[in-house]
Amino acid sequence: MHIVIMGCGRVGSSLARSLEKRGHSVAVIDQEAESFRRLGPEFRGITVRGVGFDRTVLEKADIRNADGFAAVSSGDNSNVLAARVVHEEFGIDNVVARIYDQGRAEVYERLGIPTVATVRWAADQVLRSMMPEGSEPAWRDPSGQARLIRVNTHAAWVGMKISAIQDQIHTPLPFLQRFGTGIVPSPSTLLQDGDVVYAAVEVERVPEVERLLAAPPARR
Template identity: 25%
Template sequence: MRLFRKEPKAEQLKVIIIGAGEVGYHIAHRLTRENKQVVVVDQQPEALRRVAEALDVQTIRGSGSSPVVLHDAGAEDADIILAVTDSDEINIIACLFANIISPASTKLARIRNEEYTLYRDALAQDILNISMIINPEVEVVKNIDRLLSLPGAVDYSEFADGRIRMVGMRICSGPLVGVRLMNFRTVISDGDVIIAAIVRNDELIIPTGMDEIRADDVVYFVCTESSLESVRNVVAALEDPIRSALIVGGGNIGMRLATLFERKGYHTKLVDRDEERCAVLAEKLNSTIVLHGDGTDQDLLREENAGTMDAVVCLTSDEETNILCSLLAKNMGVRKTVARINKVAYQPLVRAIGIEHSVSPRLSAVNSILHYIRKGKVLSSVAIRGEEAEVMEALAEAQSDIVGRPIHKLSFPKGALVLALVRGTEVVIPSGDTVIEPQDRILILSTRQAVSDVEQALMVKLKAY
């Protein structure tokens, strides 16, 4: 006789978001589409009105640093509390009171001031119990560095401590054009490479063997570090490495990037409109040439020989300035430009006018937050092409439904695909017969519609006994 324990009904995850700016709005947007219970707190009625009109969430007007407001938001029974306002101080105080009201909840805070992040360990201790400090500026600098380091890449992410890479490459010509995926091994014989997704005319395709690669597609390859060269050879992405760069915008991101470029030995120039800021930058930076001026001034760009630079990175706080500067640089012959685009809605527009590389501090913050929201042992999460799909790195727990069964027998929904797994020190690009073992680190691509079902598959289930 077998006895069964009834599995408890899955409870709806409750998330409180403090701050209804771009980061808060897009996290709320993402979660409501996944049927999660969301409460948004903000002091600005206009920001709350935007959220309330567009999303099915509860809104509360007030400061997230107020324990009374947190109580009204239902912090006592919240699973996750996200403090993502533009004020580091409000975010820290919000986590302080949230920890008093709801010690068991997961707390995440957006903190950009380096003076605070130096005390990261103290912030994680009992008094605040912050599970993660989110600094989107650091993530943006890392993203720019990856994009510039890999010629031809329009998107680039790393998983499993860098052992697995996912790179989006635009296919303009070459042997992959016209090839069906069932035959792509005739072009790329490297067994450590798999095609995860295709973006065509801004539409995401989770491909089958019958799908064909076309010119101008952005193809997402998943591979090991040593197999990146195989991908680059096939897509003819063999540009010379970056040796010189012009940075437009000397804010925190611009200064961090200039510091990184100095360490890499790049010949670097930095332009900023604010004369006082230029003086600060000149004092803090070493070999970078700091220029006072407007990055959209064509005469200035010509005087500084911007057209001979390997890369121009536009990082002002104004999207229109960054877009115009990038277009001017491309017109002068710069082979690689990167523009900071804060508004997510602008992303498809900038690609349409020829700006291939863009970065967003807000999207970086969203990606940093997502894996804490996911159920199951999700270690990291990266969105692809806005919100259409997500790649999750997860740990296979012994009692979950995915362990001990061949991949082709998993009850994964349509739109979900196991891309790779790490077993010990070995990276495995799986076939349908590959069996997932306990403690494997698995990489899963999921469309937005399939995320909730993937989460359920990753969770520990109570077995018969």
């Protein structure tokens, strides 16, 4: 995957290094050339000086071949503007913006831009939002304690009843997307190949639920 990051501060540089260690190609955009020093001498990705909502700058970062975009600069307005430009003009759906103001974050999410507020910020939250092996938050409660996540599942879960899956992961699965249509499964609904699974989970259990669903079900 190719990921473009706007902002090379502590979070942006950490995210860039983590992505590169996972084998992904990375381009980092920042207005200050000095900021790229945070990437370290081993970084092999692209660095572009400029702002992430400038189309020419985005082109230099190879945005047309990007699989995801993270706006993690220090400015809410810049992050959201860049995310909207990338999403609306370059057709990239996998975007996330760092937002300091939680109230505004909720407004932006209604515009279709996933956000992560600084009060609960960690670089791995962006990774979880963007990477295939992670999950994507579809809804968060205002307190930040629980969320509905879109989570990837191992192929071995296919054919199992929703009730059996829930019993193993100790987490409700209130929603599935099947062939582009949302359904509320019953306990007897069988998971089908290609289903997109949503889990309702406490924030602290997100890594555990991801791990359980990414592996084959336990034998009983």
